[in-house]
Amino acid sequence: MLKTKLAAAVLVALSIGPSAAFAQGMSGQNAPAQQDTAQSANTSADQTKARKLETITVTGSLIPQTDIETATPITTITAEDMKVRGFTTVAEALQQSSFATGSVQGASTSGSFTQGAQTLSMFGLPVGFVKYLIDGRPMGDFPGLYNGSDTFNNLSGIPMEMVDHIDVLPGGQSSLYGSDAIAGVINIVLKKHVDGPSVDARYGWHTGGGGADRRISFSDGFSAGKFNMLVGAQFESTQPIWAADRGLTRQYFTQGTSAPVASRDFLVYSPFSGHYYFEDPNNCGNVTGLFGGTEGQQTRSGGRTYCGSFYTPGYATVSNDKKTANVYTHATFDVSDNLQLYGDLLYNYDEQKYSIGSNFTWWGTGVDFGAYYDPRLDDFVDLQKAFAPEETGGFKSIMNKQYEKSYMLTLGGKGTFGESNWDYDLGFTHSDDKLLEHNFQRFAGPIDNYFIQHVLGPQQGMDPYYNAYPQFTPDYAAFYQPISQADFKSFTGYTDTNAKTWDNMLRGQLTNASLFTLPGGDAGLAVVLEGGNQGWSYVPDPRLLDGEVWGTTDVQGAGHRSRYAATSELRMPFFSMLTLDVSGRWDNYKVAGGNVHHGTYNLGLEFRPLESLLLRGRYGTAFKAPTLSDEFQGLSGFYSFVPDYLNCGRLGHGPGDIANCPTPYDSTQYFGQQAGNTALQPITAKVWSYGAVWAPTSKLSFSVDYLHWDISNEVNTESADLLSQTEYLCDIGTLDAASATCANAFGQITRGTSTTPGLLGQIQQIYTPKVNVSNEQVNAVTASVNYVQDIGSWGRLSFATSYSDVLKHTTQAYPNDPTIDVLRHPAAYPNGTDFKSKVNGSLTWAPNEQWSGTLYFNRYGKTPNYMASVVDNYTDPGTGKLGAWILYNASVTYNPTKNLGLSFLVNNLFNKMPPLDRSYPGTSSQPYNDSNYNVYGRAMYLEANYKFGAK
Structure with a gap:
């Protein structure tokens, strides 16, 4: 050869x-x-x-x-x-x-x-x-x-x-x-x-x-x-290697499409209008020692004022x-x-x-309430607080392991x-x-109780407009204060x-x-x-x-x-x-x-x-x-939106005309659930x-x-959109309602009680397992x-x-x-x-x-x-x-x-x-x-x- x-x-x-x-x-x-x-x-x-x-x-x-x-x-x-x-x-x-x-x-x-x-x-x-x-x-x-x-x-x-x-x-x-x-x-x-x-x-x-x-x-x-x-x-x-060790990552980007924007470490804002409320009588004077002395009064476009720092990115590790x-x-x-x-x-x-840094080490009311109503501001607002190394005892001490x-x-x-x-x-x-x-964690009960006791105060019922959001009259001066390391440790710890x-x-x-x-x-x-x-x-x-x-x-x-x-x-x-x-x-x-x-x-x-x-x-x-x-992955949940093709169809709007379907059927919020599937091929x-x-x-x-x-x-999770479309096709007879395909769609979509003649109840839940x-x-x-x-x-x-x-x-x-x-x-x-x-x-x-x-x-x-x-x-x-x-x-x-x-x-x-x-x-x-x-x-x-x- x-x-x-x-x-x-x-x-x-x-x-x-x-x-x-x-x-x-x-x-x-x-x-x-x-x-x-x-x-x-x-x-x-x-x-x-x-x-x-x-x-x-x-x-x-x-x-x-x-x-x-x-x-x-x-x-x-x-x-x-x-x-x-x-x-x-x-x-x-x-x-x-x-x-x-x-x-x-x-x-x-x-x-x-x-x-x-x-x-x-x-x-x-x-x-x-x-x-x-x-x-x-x-x-x-x-x-x-x-x-x-x-x-x-x-x-x-x-x-x-x-x-x-x-x-x-x-x-x-x-x-x-x-x-x-x-x-x-x-x-x-x-x-x-x-x-x-x-x-x-x-x-x-x-x-x-x-x-x-x-x-x-x-x-x-x-x-x-x-x-x-x-x-x-x-x-x-x-x-x-910490982000602070490198010039490109120690602070917010200085050479981009806009000037560098400081982190929002102490923020009061409306999640609905985007308006910022600056309620600190000391103009961030009590928190200037945080983040290595870089914390201070900052302003974003539109005159929105808050307390923040340009150097918070440096507290995460990059290796x-x-x-x-x-x-x-x-x-x-x-x-x-x-x-x-x-x-x-x-x-x-x-x-x-x-370390995942301060961007992932924070607390806010939006997670718990979506928003709260402040009668003094007559608005729905949220608090956002990022924890500084002086409060945590240094990010090196709270690293994930x-x-x-x-x-x-x-x-x-x-x-x-x-x-x-x-x-x-x-x-x-x-x-x-x-x-x-x-992994380092914040525990829900203790951290919420801390801010309720020290900042929010007792709940004063529900909001007067929708009766859906809790009402508080916060002590904003207390919000714009550093917390002690002992207090931080009281509501944090590790999970295994x-x-x-x-x-x-x-x-x-x-x-x-x-x-x-x-x-x-x-x-x-x-x-x-x-x-x-x-x-x-x-x-x-x-x-x-x-x-x-x-x-x-x-x-x-x-x-x-x-x-x-x-x-x-x-x-x-x-x-x-x-x-x-x-x-x-x-x-x-x-x-x-x-x-x-x-x-x-x-x-x-x-x-x-x-x-x-x-x-x-x-x-x-x-x-x-x-x-x-x-x-074998277990059940998990999420919220999302999907067109209700069946009810839109009954209202005369087919899949190509969803934009004209009336609310809420054009985009219905639902609770999704997904899990593993032992029948995968x-x-x-x-x-x-x-x-x-x-x-x-x-x-x-x-x-x-x-x-x-x-x-x-x-493998991908089953499409909620396709399930909703399948349900519609089964309803109009394009697909045999007695078929396995239709039975599957009907079984994975859960609806509430109908309140409108001729329509089904609103979609409440969709199960989307993994499929080929x-x-x-x-x-x-x-x-x-x-x-x-x-x-x-x-x-x-x-x-x-x-x-x-x-x-x-x-x-x-x-x-x-x-x-x-x-x-x-x-x-x-x-x-x-x-x-x-x-x-x-x-x-x-x-x-x-x-x-x-x-x-x-x-x-x-x-x-x-x-x-x-x-x-x-x-x-x-x-x-x-x-x-x-x-x-x-x-x-x-x-x-x-x-x-x-x-x-x-x-x-x-x-x-x-x-x-x-x-x-x-x-x-x-x-x-x-x-x-x-x-x-x-x-x-x-x-x-x-x-x-x-x-x-």
């Missing part, structure tokens, strides 16, 4: 950095001891063109093979890549990959549901559409829910120093890896061997302040006869205080030539703290049946993740929410890499059977469920299910130029007495017309089983890709691939270049770059809704602000074995500015796109001896802040999209690694 140039180029690419390389170390599902062992089987010049590589197992295939490039494009990030490019965590290395174009929430997203977790979005697809593997085994889910509803994986608990390499496979991979593998697969391969004891220590800091980082790790391996073991541990502590401890062990025991027992344990303890304990344990055995070509691997994996959310996920999997695989011979080589077969169960529970503090916590609620949920799957792959090299890979899988989930099942397949074709050229293509299907949270996708790899020399390679996703049955209803399409292109050049006595230069571009992204929330072109609708949630393109690359110069230096860049493409994302177009005045965000990292490594390595790394070399977006108003505390950008700025790290006994 004439594959010399491609094979050599790919091996060179693997040696220099993350690239669209095609040989990978760990099997996506195989035993942990298999390594990247690709090497020449024959090194003589006369046999170069006939050279075959020793068989390896690649991520993206279950079958060991001689080809290190396949139909599936793969990017490999090695441990050395992560170090020299300045990545400080596994999450950062993956989030900076060119595939991660989607906006995601994280530590910078203040007030989000999972501020203590890290994840990514491949090509703008949902974060749960990526299958994460650790040594080829599925990674356990994080117990918290992304955006309050979606199950996902947390990348923040993986010890970077224990990672050997990471394989990233874009595109659907469910025919091998099952559920979740729609956007792609990420396989994190941990180390299986070290030469001897080693210690690595790193200290880092940010030149702008905050974020000091200390990390130390230790690893060692030893053997005793047939027993081998590797042990590693990593400890890390990182200080938070978390974090402490982690990880322990990893890998052990093998050679029972015989045909059997090896193995075991792996990865344990993680993670403790994080963060998250404690996570997780582990993943695998025990198994693998080997060969006698002298045959049949290999086997039988393993059991258990993962467990426990989460405690220790406990969550857990667990997963058991027994997996057996049979593999024959030489099942039979074809003209192009040996055909291979792999068959996998697996089964297990999994569970999720989310148990909020009871006070979050019964109204004891002021301004905050939560939703409980719990459930479990069993599952099994069968997978098969057949790889057939029909000719030296043509190879076909066929795989199929059947998954079944038993949920609440029912079964959810789905089958997937994939056809992969590899064509090599030249020894330097590979043409490849794939076509298949992928799926995502309903998540446990989608199936899988999300399905048709996926295909095609591309090429060209290696004109053994030191230079190019690759380009085009990928397509057509996704159906995505949404669709999505994505087209993307990826490309890479890898090049190595010897420069004689000057050493060697290595260059690698990777590029991704989303060419099309459309979504449809409900069947009758229009299809939204996300790339042209910047307000489309949550993808309208995604990066369309990303490109990164590195240049490494190694003049000798002692010295090396690397310059790394990452170019984030254009995104909509704030105004465009508000008005949903690029044509209104002030709309547009922000320029590319380009960051540079640099590192220098010096090895004075074979035992000692010293490194100096600088991240964000030029201290680049997010692109300046002048379309934000002066009320903005973070004038940038915190799901895309951060204000961390330049960071520097000193690192030392010592290997005991190295020679």
